[in-house]
Amino acid sequence: MALDLARAGRQVRLLDPAPRFVPxxxxxxxxxxxxxxxxxxxxxxxxxxxLVEIGQDAILVRHADGRSERIACKVLAIAPGRVAHDPLSQALLGSGIQVQVVGDARKPRSYGNAIHEAAYLARRI
Incomplete structure (x- = not known):
């Protein structure tokens, strides 16, 4: 997403709390x-x-050297890493609704696995 936005001429900053970027x-x-x-x-x-604080039209960040910086922004996209986010499926268990957990709600895996899962689910529907 960041690459697409940057290519479209938008000003983008990629901030990563890790000490070094690893694809x-x-x-x-x-x-x-x-x-x-x-x-x-x-x-x-x-x-x-x-990321320390999210405010109106700006965020506050802390750099590794301890200095703080307020960054003006109109859009903030947070990517929490390869962590599943599934707040709904457990609540639906036992409700009589058949639940198929897909995408970011599942345990992180390769894009190939995700494609196969989606194709399998599509055939079942």
């Missing part, structure tokens, strides 16, 4: 191309930057 394993051999495209779009990951 997700599922990108595999495509990571070299993605990183080259990011470089061409002048999209750089800023490592060691932690």
């Amino acid at each position: 997700a394993a599922y990108i595999g051999s495509r990571s070299k191309a993605v990183l080259r495209w990011a470089e061409e779009a002048r999209l750089v990951t800023e490592s060691g930057v932690e």
Whole structure:
């Protein structure tokens, strides 16, 4: 998403709390191309930057060296890493509604697995 926005001329900052950027394993051999495209779009990951506060039209971050920075922004996209987010399926268990958990609600896996799961589910529907 960041790459698409940067290519469209939007000002984008990628902030990562990790000390160094490591491409997700599922990108595999495509990571070299993605990183080259990011470089061409002048999209750089800023490592060691932690989100501290979300305010009206701005966020407050803390850099690894301890300094704080307020960044004006109109849009904030938070990507919590490869962590499943499923607040609904457990609540529906036992309700009589058949639940199929897909996408980001499932345990992180490769994009290939996600495609196969989606195709399987589509055939079942």
